[in-house]
Every structure is written in structure tokens, then in C-alpha cells.
Amino acid sequence: MTSPATGRSLGLLVCLDCRQTVRGVTARHMRCPRCHAPLHERKPHSLAVTTVLVVCAAVLYVPANLLPVMITRTIFDDERDTIMSGVLVLLHSGSWPIALLVFVASIVVPLLKILALGVLLYTAWRRSPRRRLQRSELFRMVEFIGRWSMLDIYAVSLLATLVQIQSFASIIVGWGAWAFAAVVVLTLLAARTFDERLLWDKPQHD
């Protein structure tokens, strides 16, 4: 079987900043002739950096879901809300479409992202030849949906700013919000450091 011509086999690089194809003469410390962005054949240390980011995100996912994201303080008591109990509050107040939205954006998406990145990392490391197109599309989906998990952070920021009425109620931000934001940012960074071309690279025969 003849392998298709790739940038690597032809000695061509593509600039990820301006998308120009460049003839790679010396691979070290090369810059794009058009936009002067640093050029790399593959993102440097992609698998190692991405693995570290995903592992950190997976660890922080636990406190993000167990610690309260916000504490509602009234004259009677303190009500601690985790992400899941926030979804239930929305569900009981009768706005199930919003409850479903928050459930998907805050619980399903981060978990799926961590799992998907784990699968992609493992198969890219193994240089698995199976289902390349599906894995490529999985990666693009991870890239696309990742940002929507920030939704809960913005909701908490507005609630904590608005609900500061001394005699009635005040909302205090909890460390769960911090852990949750860290999970979202770490997975966003992981999607940027992962080089999807690794999913397509052939094992090197020497």
C-alpha cells in the first residue's frame, strides 16, 4: 500500500497561526516567513503536556463536584449548593429546560471531555490505526463544546454580585467554583496543546 503524501513526507510545514504551507528547511527555531510565528513540525511535547493537563483536570473534577460552588446565607441558615444541587434547585423551581442545560454544560461536558481526551491521548500514544476519522471528529467536538462549561461560573459571578442584601440574603462563592473553573480552563488548554496530527501519523519504520 502506498502511503498518501503528507507534509512530513514532502518536507512541508503548515503554520498554525496563519495556515500557510511552508517549505521546512531547518526544523529548529524556524519562523513562518509570512507571520513570524514559531513553526514546529508537531506541537512540541504535545502528548506529555496534554497528559499533565488532563490528569490535573481529572483530579480537580472531584472537589469541583463535591465542594459547594456557592453558599446562600439568609438570617435563618446557610444553604450550600454544589453543581448538582444547583441543577436540582432549577428542576424543582419548574424550569427544566434550564436545569437540563446546566446539567449538560456543567456535569456531562467536563466529564466527557476528560474521558475523550484520555482516549485520544492513549490511542495517539499507541499510534493506533483504527477509527482515525472518528477520533479526529471526536477531537473537534471536544474543541467546540469545551467553552460552554464556563456557563456556571458566569451564573455564579452574577448571583454573587447581585445577591448581597444584608437583611435578606447574601451569596458567598465557594471553593467548588474555583475547582470547577480550573477544570474547565485546564481542559481548554489541553485541547490546545494536543496535536491532532498525531492521530494520523504512521509508525516510523527504521
Add this chain to the structure above:
Amino acid sequence: MSVIVCPACDLAHRFTAAPASGHRQCARCRALLQRRENPSIDTAIALAVCALVLLVLSNAYPLVAMQVNGSSRDTTLIGAALGFYAQGFESLAALVFLTTVVAPLLQITTLLYVLIPLRRKRRAAGQNAVLRILTRIRPWNFMEVFMLGAIVALVRLSKFAHITPGIALWSSALLMLCLSALTSQTSPEHLWRWVERNRE
């Protein structure tokens, strides 16, 4: 150069003029390879000016006001970030500030800084560096996510308080639409095609 390489899977393709129907996909991984030709620099500048006006409005007026038990509170876009800061979560405040104020502002101002001289056949000082800042900052504009978050917060509040949407809520919604139109009008390919046309 007559070859283009797919940035997503490294497959080499023969360069052809992008099909009139629209986008060209990579034959192997189906990533976007080439975009439609002839974007208009005037449209991009108009959208950027429009977005700038909306951004100023969004930050100058209150987003929402809340009335409960006769007392009233309101907040602006920056106020939402300051809410985290006031409670000692500086990193969260910085994250909200970066994604809802700084990223949109930089996206608009860097574009105007480069595009207005380009339209007059000139070249802005430090053009390439500014364009690189633009490509780096653009993925951190989370305006549309913020809008959805605001809706979630308002639904939760509306149970026990009276909520009045402010001018900034409407202008932020328009800003979100304007920014996504601006982003699709000023893809890296478009920007660099304008830059190269100017060099000739």
C-alpha cells in the same frame, strides 16, 4: 506554492482556487481546508466599529437590576468580575474579566488597528505581531457563554426577586452576534490575504 497541507492531519493537497460553493474540506480528516474567497475588508471594518460601540454600551450601562423587599441592586459586566474579586477569588475575577471584557476589546481594537491602514494601502506598525496577538486572544472570547450564564442566573433569581433587564443585557446580546459575524469575516486566511494583497 502549489501544495497546501492540512493543519489537522498533515495530508498534502494540490492547491486549487476554493470552490465557489463555499468551503473545501480535507479529503482525509474532513477538517476545513480552504474558505470561500473574496471577503470584504469594508464589511469587516463596519462590523468591528459596530462591535466597538456595543462593547462600550455593554460596559457603561447596568446589565440587570434586582429589586427585593424595597431595596435594589444592579451590576455591570465588569461588576460581575468584581463580585468574585470582592470575595477574595482574584483568579476567578481575572478569568471572568479576561473572557468577557479584555478578549472582546482586544479582538476589536487589534482588528481596527490593522485593517484601517490596510484599507488605505498602508501598513500598521508591528502589524504581524498584532495579528498574532489577535489569533491567540480570539479563542478566549466567551461572550456567548456569558449570555447563557446570565440567563441561568436570572432564572434562579426570578423566583424571589423582581428582575429588570438593563440596556447592557440587550447590547451584550447584539455584541455576541456582531462578534461571531466579525470572527467569520476575519479568519486568518482572509486577514493574511489582505495583508499579501497590500504588499503587491
